Amino acid sequence: MRQVSTCILKFNNKRKARNLLTTYERCRHWSLFWVGSVVLWLLCVSIVSASLRPVVGARALGMSGAFISGATDSTGALWNPAGLASLEHGSLVYDLSQGAVSFGYPIHYVGTLGFSALDLNGEDRFFHDHPNNPVGTFERGYNQILLSYARSLGSRFQLGGNLGYNRAPNPGSQWKPSYDLGAIVKLPRHLILGARLIDISGVIIPDREGRLLKQFDQTFAVGAAWKPVQPLQLNSVLDTALWQLRVGGEVGAYGLALRLGTAIDLIGLQPEPDWSMGFSVNVQGKHLHYAYLTQPDVAYRHLLAVGLTFDLSDQPVSASVGKEGGSVTRKTTSVARMTTSVKGRAAPTVNKRETAVQGREITKTESPPKRAPDNTKGIANDTGAAKNAKSPTERIAKQYGVEVDLILALVKRESTFNPKAISPNGAVGLMQLMPAAAQDLGLEMPSYQNVRKPTPNPSVDERFHPLKNLDAGVRYLHEMLKKYDGDYGLSLAAYHAGSGNVRKNGKLSPQTERHVGKVLKNYYQYKRDTALKNTDLRRLDAVLR
Incomplete structure (x- = not known):
């Protein structure tokens, strides 16, 4: 009899979703993740079995399979389908x-779609089974095709699933479906938790006469990843099918990544842990992954994989947040980047080429903004500084660790301090929030037939509530500053065009560059002219009160 596991997450109060992105201590929403993980684990304790699906992936195996929470490429579908949302x-x-072969591509407002195929023809792909082969042999697996889907729920949660079709390498084998589920939640202090359930209800593959050819039991694993600094990530996984603890790490810089991992049997007679190691080389989006395994029971020790990061087309992509940004056209225009970081040291001067944005709104000798106090390490919703701030704008700025000057500059550019502003693309309010972005940030609003004609009532569409609009927009900006290491230029570009359209060394459209340049121009004006800053601060505070 097949056992079907179902996990339902229910959010009873939508209003609490607004706080999910900023405080886990108050909402305790992440406890649902642990409850679901424990339930799934209990369902899987009784199925410890040797009938398990082979593991695939040179990058993951270079860390001994500690890839549940850190699955960030298309092979994530094979380890935790929720990782595709990254x-x-x-x-x-x-x-x-x-x-x-694994393929994944993000589609805005839809999610990430993936496709994977394993051992389709059952023949050697690249390495050959030969006694003198120095790099091992190809292990023949069981054919599988996977269709994957993953989506981010806000900036903290990721959910994903696989629909697979499987057959055994027998002439009379039938194709049978399989189902996988995965979840990832991002906690404060750079901690990421992940869980995956593979082959829900198990997979039984018979031949045409109904005789059993192969069976795969369901497996459950839960893992954690910690990224204390940008180049380093430490991973751990508890696999309940094999009762193994897998620990691995990855450190990378300048296109080179090194990996090391070990698998420790918690229940069994194996006296020593298995080790693995590997590396990756990334040259302009082209990847080479290598792994070496020390397990004595495998016929192959050396694994090799190649990869590619790409964009399918140059067609316009819908912006997630932005006043002008209904769409962004990707072109080979230089990226206007600020060398300033909230966390890093500001350069003494800004080069003309680095700061000029469509009309040189920033002069070549002008100093970049001074480094702001680093409030990103200990952000809390109800800090004493935030409570004591008399200005609503200053309170929000201190709450999220974002400069008041930058908030004023962005609001001035987006809406000119008009809380009822509506762009031709349907962006609304002080921070010009698009519908999908506003819902991801926890604001309540109806589902419009025409997003360009929203209902200008704060009780119906919370984007028209000035304080909630500003709080959500600054929260999103704070997330972008964290994502791009405090780089103002990239963070503003991501706010305008959507984070999926901005990468650290990528290209932006002229429209986005102009938008960023105008925001930074306002920012510099506030830095130079305190009277202007105070005037506009009082103006914005009057709108918020």
């Missing part, structure tokens, strides 16, 4: 040594 661009990975 993709900002298309990803294609072909594992030469194991005969597997």
